[in-house]
Amino acid sequence: MILWIVTLSMLLFTLINLAFLRPLATPGKTPATAVCIPMRNESRHVDRLISNLQMAIPENTHVYIYEDRSEDDTYERLNRAIGDDVRFTVIQGVPLPNDWAGKVHACHQLASRTTEPYLLFLDADVTIDSSFIARMHATLRREQAVFLSGFPQFPTTTFLGKLLIPMQHVLIAQHLPLFWRKVKHPAFAAANGMNVLVERNSYEEVGGHATIRSSLIDDIDLCRTFKRHRKVTSLVQVAPFISCDMYETNEEVWSGFSKNVFKGMNESVGLALYFLTYYGIQLTAMFAWLVSPSWQTISAALFVLLARLAVDMRSHGSGTWLHPLSLIAYLTLLGNAVIRKWRRLPITWKGRHYS
Numbered sequence: 391m392i393l394w395i396v397t398l399s400m401l402l403f404t405l406i407n408l409a410f411l412r413p414l415a416t417p418g419k420t421p422a423t424a425v426c427i428p429m430r431n432e433s434r435h436v437d438r439l440i441s442n443l444q445m446a447i448p449e450n451t452h453v454y455i456y457e458d459r460s461e462d463d464t465y466e467r468l469n470r471a472i473g474d475d476v477r478f479t480v481i482q483g484v485p486l487p488n489d490w491a492g493k494v495h496a497c498h499q500l501a502s503r504t505t506e507p508y509l510l511f512l513d514a515d516v517t518i519d520s521s522f523i524a525r526m527h528a529t530l531r532r533e534q535a536v537f538l539s540g541f542p543q544f545p546t547t548t549f550l551g552k553l554l555i556p557m558q559h560v561l562i563a564q565h566l567p568l569f570w571r572k573v574k575h576p577a578f579a580a581a582n583g584m585n586v587l588v589e590r591n592s593y594e595e596v597g598g599h600a601t602i603r604s605s606l607i608d609d610i611d612l613c614r615t616f617k618r619h620r621k622v623t624s625l626v627q628v629a630p631f632i633s634c635d636m637y638e639t640n641e642e643v644w645s646g647f648s649k650n651v652f653k654g655m656n657e658s659v660g661l662a663l664y665f666l667t668y669y670g671i672q673l674t675a676m677f678a679w680l681v682s683p684s685w686q687t688i689s690a691a692l693f694v695l696l697a698r699l700a701v702d703m704r705s706h707g708s709g710t711w712l713h714p715l716s717l718i719a720y721l722t723l724l725g726n727a728v729i730r731k732w733r734r735l736p737i738t739w740k741g742r743h744y745s
Contacts, residue, residue, distance in 0.1 A: 540628030
C-alpha cells in the first residue's frame with residue numbers, strides 16, 4: 391500500500407507540474423541577436439548546422455561560430471559550408487587557459503567579440519525551426535525574464551541514448567517545481583545549454599561566463615549566477631521547435647552524462663541519495679508487478695508508466711515502454727558518477743581532461 395501511495399503521489403505531482411511548463415509564445419519581432427555557437431571536433435554536424443541556420447535565422451540575426459582548435463576538419467568544413475554568406479562569422483580559437491573549461495571559455499570568447507543586445511547560445515548539434523528565434527524572444531518578453539532556456543526534442547539512434555537522453559525531461563518534470571521556475575533563488579536553477587537566450591546588459595552585469603570559468607555544467611551554473619544577482623530566469627517547453635542530436639555512439643552518451651549527472655546536483659551526496667531512492671522506488675514498482683502481481687503493485691507500476699507517458703507526450707518524445715530500462719541505466723550512471731567523484735577520477739571530454 392505504501393508503494394501504491396508513493397507512486398500515485400509521483401504521478402500527481404508530475405501531472406500538476408507539467409501544467410506549469412509553458413510553451414513557446416507566438417513569434418513576434420526579433421531584435422538584433424548574436425547567435426553564438428562553440429564548436430570543437432564537430433565535423434559531422436557542420437553541413438547540417440549551417441544549412442539549417444541559413445534557412446532558419448531571421449533578420450537582425452548574425453551567427454558567430456567559435457572554432458575551438460578542433461582536432462578534426464571542423465574549420466575547413468565550416469569555411470566550405472558558409473562560403474560567402476555574410477550572416478556568418480567564424481572566430482578561430484585561442485589556446486585554452488588552464489583555469490577554464492572548454493565550452494565556458496568558448497562562450498566567453500563569443501560574448502566578448504559580439505555587440506548585439508541579445509545573445510542566443512546554441513550547441514552545434516541542434517536543429518531549429520524557422521520561427522524558433524522569434525518565439526524565444528516573444529517568450530522572453532512574456533516571461534518578463536532576462537534568461538530563457540528549455541529542453542529540446544532528442545532524436546537518437548543509439549540504444550543507450552534512447553534510455554538516458556529522454557530522462558532529462560523526466561528529471562525536470564518530476565523534481566523542479568515549475569510553478570516556482572522564476573523564483574530568484576539558486577536552488578531553483580534549471581537550464582539547458584543547447585539553447586540559452588540572454589539579454590546582454592544583464593549578462594554583463596552578472597559577470598557572464600567569466601564567473602563560472604571552470605564549470606562543467608555551464609548552463610545550470612550560469613542560471614544560478616543570474617539568480618544570485620536577483621535576475622529573472624525561466625525554463626519553458628521549447629520542443630518541437632528545436633531538436634538536438636546529442637551523441638553519435640553509446641560511449642559518447644555514457645561519457646557525456648557521466649560528466650554532468652552528479653555535477654548538476656552540486657555534487658551533493660544527499661541529493662544523489664534522494665534521486666537514487668526516488669528512482670529506486672519506481673524500479674521497485676516495476677519489479678513488484680512482475681514478482682508479486684496484485685492490484686496494488688500493478689497500479690503502482692502503471693502510475694510510474696503514466697507519469698513517464700505524460701512527460702513524453704509533453705516533450706514530443708518517446709520511450710515510455712523503455713522506462714524500466716531507463717531507470718536501471720540512470721541509477722547505474724548516477725551511482726558510477728558518485729563513485730568516480732569519490733575516487734577523484736578525471737573526466738575526459740572532446741580530447742580535454744578535467745579533474
